[in-house]
Amino acid sequence: MNGEYPIYYNAKIRKNTLNWNDPAWEKAKIASIDHFHPAGSSHHPQTETKIAYNHEGIFVLFRVKDRYVRSVYTEYNTKVHEDSCVEWFFQPPGAEGYYNFEINAGGTLHVNYIIDPERDENGKRKNIRPVPAGIAKKILIESSLPAIVDPEIESEIEWRLAVFIPLSFFDHYTPLGNITGAVARGNLYKCGDKTSHPHWAAWNPIDVLNFHRPDCFGSFVFIE
Helix, strand or coil: CCCEEEEEECCCCCCCCCCCCCHHHCCCCCEECCEECCCCCCCCCEEEEEEEECCCEEEEEEEEEECCEEECCCCCCCCHHHCCEEEEEEECCCCCCEEEEEEECCCCEECEEEEEEEECCCCCEEEEEECCHHHHCCCEEEECCCCCEEEEECCCEEEEEEEEEEHHHHHHCCCCCCCCCCEEEEEEEEECCCCCCCCEEECCCCCCCCCCCHHHCEEEEEEC
């Protein structure tokens, strides 16, 4: 099943607003990350996403109604997927590979440009290109939680992440140019590999427990 999400042009959107009900987001559709893999626990956090864009960049807002929230990684490109984590995998229009934007509840980022996600005999991905830290710092991230959440929050809590990815970020590997009218591919995920209640959810369903499945990507349509 190939889901389709319309990303509307929004000149009024503001960087790093955590306000889910901000009028600037009124036109944005909600993508629900609600296809849970059966290998996970019974904990199924409600995770929703809004995405918009303008001439400056792409704006992504996550809202998670969660429990068992953990966030301990604070360094760039560490194993944030082991924490309470949301992810956006994004394959720009016409690009050979995709970016795996992974962000834990504390706002720590992990991202690479991946052309071939299959692993070799040593367990390494066959074609993965690192994003230099200086380029990754262009991405602005705001979390409603502190950088470190430890011990785990077991009670019910809502947390949010606001992400701004400037168009200039993509110049290093995949310059976007004018994306209005273009169709990209990708997926949205929620996970928590090392929390007390591990779980793995996707916006567009995955058939095996592996987020790096371009064949399971949905479509992101940039609408004027």
